[in-house]
Amino acid sequence: MKFLDQCKIYVRSGDGGGGSVSFRREKYIEYGGPDGGDGGKGGDVWIEAVEGLNTLIDYRYQQHFKAGTGVHGMGRNRHGAAGDDVVLKVPVGTQILDEEREELLYDLDEPGMRILLAQGGNGGWGNDRFKGPINQAPKHANPGQPGEERWIWLRLKLIADAGLVGLPNAGKSTFLAAASAAKPKIADYPFTTLTPNLGVVDLSQGERFVLADIPGLIEGASEGAGLGTRFLGHVERTAVLIHLVDATQEDVAGAYVTIRGELEAYDEGLADKPELLALNKIDALDDETRAEKAAELEAASGVKPYLISGVSGEGVRDVLRRAARLVREARGLAPVDDEDEAPTPGGWRP
Numbered sequence: 001m002k003f004l005d006q007c008k009i010y011v012r013s014g015d016g017g018g019g020s021v022s023f024r025r026e027k028y029i030e031y032g033g034p035d036g037g038d039g040g041k042g043g044d045v046w047i048e049a050v051e052g053l054n055t056l057i058d059y060r061y062q063q064h065f066k067a068g069t070g071v072h073g074m075g076r077n078r079h080g081a082a083g084d085d086v087v088l089k090v091p092v093g094t095q096i097l098d099e100e101r102e103e104l105l106y107d108l109d110e111p112g113m114r115i116l117l118a119q120g121g122n123g124g125w126g127n128d129r130f131k132g133p134i135n136q137a138p139k140h141a142n143p144g145q146p147g148e149e150r151w152i153w154l155r156l157k158l159i160a161d162a163g164l165v166g167l168p169n170a171g172k173s174t175f176l177a178a179a180s181a182a183k184p185k186i187a188d189y190p191f192t193t194l195t196p197n198l199g200v201v202d203l204s205q206g207e208r209f210v211l212a213d214i215p216g217l218i219e220g221a222s223e224g225a226g227l228g229t230r231f232l233g234h235v236e237r238t239a240v241l242i243h244l245v246d247a248t249q250e251d252v253a254g255a256y257v258t259i260r261g262e263l264e265a266y267d268e269g270l271a272d273k274p275e276l277l278a279l280n281k282i283d284a285l286d287d288e289t290r291a292e293k294a295a296e297l298e299a300a301s302g303v304k305p306y307l308i309s310g311v312s313g314e315g316v317r318d319v320l321r322r323a324a325r326l327v328r329e330a331r332g333l334a335p336v337d338d339e340d341e342a343p344t345p346g347g348w349r350p
Helices: 172-179 230-235 252-266 287-301 316-330
Strands: 006-012 045-050 064-066 086-091 094-097 104-108 114-118 149-156 162-165 197-204 207-213 240-246 275-280
Touching: 006 086, 006 114, 045 094, 045 104, 064 086, 086 149, 114 149, 162 172, 162 230, 162 316, 172 197, 172 207, 172 240, 172 316, 197 316, 207 316, 240 252, 240 316, 252 287, 275 287, 275 316
Parallel strands: 006 064, 045 086, 162 207, 162 240, 240 275
Antiparallel strands: 006 149, 045 114, 094 104, 094 149, 197 207
16 A cells, blocks of 8 residues: 555535425415425534554545535425535544645544534525514525635654654664564665554563654755655654664764754754664674774764664664653553563564
């Protein structure tokens, strides 16, 4: 399924049905009178966050949504039926912005959230509503009210507990595959990942969280270089960032500084999130080179990095366990008990 995380759509609620002008005419009935019914209400346009979706691809090929028009009133005091509502189903984490994308209108960050985007017009009154002792035979009725219309933008920010950041080819997809059951595309060239991927990390009963892998950043991404910072919005909601640095490159310190610079340029609080720094691909280095690279990275960052390998699995569990603790702290959950940290039967596997 193709990934789509932003789109522009047009919504319009239904017009209300017009009221009826009618008079009672029946054989052998001495007294008649007005009996025009009311028009039906126009349909509403709703948007609802549902689980099981992770893309806005449904709105790639249909951008116009219009609710049903209310049925006109009829004689014998028959009211028109209401127009059909339209319900747009979107993934949890979808944001709704105005046409200029300058104002955030709604944030559907919980399953089941339902927002009224456009309210249908009320149906017009029939002439039966206007009868009285002075005007006993009104010959007018109200038209239905028009519906509302607007253009809006939908922007998806995936709901994840932890996010992977790093330069292209830092091994983020390999790490995601090692930590979860996700099967992202893995290759030996940069920009293998072109869209975000999600995986569920299941260490133990109390250590489960969602891990997001976003496309790699390069220097100048905040100014549009490479894929830019378009996908960084998918880690805005995370509780912790896992920053991977490729240990096989020449300048590991420069790689770290580049990513930190792009996170700070993007703003939105990403640079202030808790960060776990990990030196990846250490399976390709000898012990002496590992120590040199780790010292260089520690000098640039001020923290001791984890030494991991997404291929061999070395050190991966330590990073994931630390990330799980930070996620629980950020969500206000109690620390995991020793019993919860006990390995699952048959050994741990993603």
